Amino acid sequence: MPLTKDYISGSRRTSADDEPGVRPTRKYQKAPVWRFVARRIVTAPIVLFGVILLVFLIVDLSPNDPARASLGLFASEEARERFAAANGLDDPVWVRFWRFIVNLLHLDLGSSVVRPEPVAHLIGAAFPVTLQLMLLATVIAVFLSLLLGVLAAQTDGRLVDRTIGGLAALFQAAPPFWVGLMFIQLFAVALGVLPSGGYFPIGDGVRYWFSSIIGPATVLALPFTAAMTRIVRASVADELAKDYVRTAKGAGIPWSTIMVRNVLRNSLISPVTVLGLYIGGLMSGAIVVESVFNLPGMGTLLVSGADQGDLGVVRGVAIVSAFVFVLVNLVVDLFYILLNPRAAEAGAE
Template identity: 45%
Template sequence: MITILRMLVRRILLLVPMMLGIVLFVFLVMQLSDMDPAAAYYKGANPTQEQLHAFREENGLLDPLPVRYVHFVGDLLHGDMGISVLTKSPVLDQVTTAMPLTIQLTLLGLGIAIVLALLLGVTAALYRDRLADQVIRVVSLTGVAAPGFWLALLMIQYLAVETGWFPTGGYVNPADSFTGWLESLTLPAFALSLPIAAQLTRIVRTAVVEELDKDYVRTAIGGGLPPVVVVGRNVLRNALINPLTVLGLRVGYLLGGAVVTETIFSLPGMGKLMIDAVQNGDPAVVQGVVITTAVCFVFVNLVIDILYLLVNPRLRSAS
């Protein structure tokens, strides 16, 4: 327990310079972009140069770059992500409104990816080099190669438009209708998770095959233990350590893929919020969405590191 706490403190301390670097990178990219908050504020109003200059001066856009960065970091530390120049509302309010949907979509997609990867990966390992393994290999390679947006469009065409089994888009709050919520997120979650499930399937299959070839498995089965017990109790526990670390990196793909998926299915989440902000030239919202997504990604990887430490006694002893 002391080792875990020590590792946790060390990871958290490392997060401080990492987050400062992320904030600096996002800030510089937005400052060097073509987005002009003043032009977005007066969009469609044909402002004069004096009005644009007055807006920039009032909002500190004419201050030196280091001064703007210090003010930006100071505001973030106080929970202030700025004000949207289009809606005139705090960016934090927009992020907190959109974030729950993205979290729901990501978690549902992650759950689908894990279930499919375990089912297909373990099956392919147990029947390696046989028909089942060959079929799963072709399916997984196809899933890896297929773009997520293409899968989303196919699902909309065949499972929503032609059959009517699912809605083509939109979101239903689970408090209003759990069935409607599940129907509205099923296709987006599958479109988001299938490429990840295909990648994890190959990793799980390789890890389980390597574990099945070890001496302790042959000894346990030779000693009379049922293969199901050996695989379920020992093989999976040891084989899933490496896929667990890969899973943490894939969560970042799920968060990033939500941008396209939410846009295709018209889901009012973080992805659609950022796309709309980019199209309308609202840099404060873009900064808020990117930084929030980066914080979530870093936090998820911290949780994965802790889980990896818990399930790997050898790493705990080495630490």
């Protein structure tokens, strides 16, 4: 079987596939990529609508009473009835949901029953903090997981590989709040190089902002890094064992070229498929990390809303988080097409 350039790059394709009159043997050549893209774009709003409906029903049918949260525990029954009538709480569920959807289309998430502010304003102040935290944590996790995963794969079975695997298992299993407390104890109390908590906006100075966000971002990134390191290590090790790597080495191609152009490109397909899920999972981890480091982000807003019975805030945070999760997964799917368009064509059928 004659070798082609595609064989060296990892796709074992013979020159017979290029002969005229020979029908392609792979199914992915039958379906265009645009079907895959269109399916993802159409599915995303449907999934988001389902999540909005589920969140609305869970919050709306919960035993918490918004009237008590707004008026206090000792408010009279007449005052609670007036509050319910004024806010439409006595309307049927489908009427309340329709009103909520109409308001949501106008970017109106309602008002807080505890604080005299619209929910959208509260989320608008908290979301940038969480977004900065998640972006920095993602950068840290992706960089470290690629570095450690490739290093572990190239030292398969040796001390370095076993050490990286053990640390990855440890940090993946460690509770984030415990890791956060240990981080504060080491870097804030013992060494005094980072603050123990609080947040400085980037407008107050990049140095102060970075010192207040790097600790929480590192703690948030550690479980993500541990999980992705194991996935990258397994994927790279599997790719290094394939025949085209040995063929390329025998042909005298530089090792750096083989790793960057072939091995990494082929082996990153598996990590990218789960990247969106892990990035979405950072939202839940941010709740714990923001509480430990006292950051005024979405997690802190959600916890305070739940403690105070402020169901509008809880619902708004949940819906915005769901929107971010769906959007991130859509972007990851589109990025996956760039890495592996043939698999996308196969999935479009």
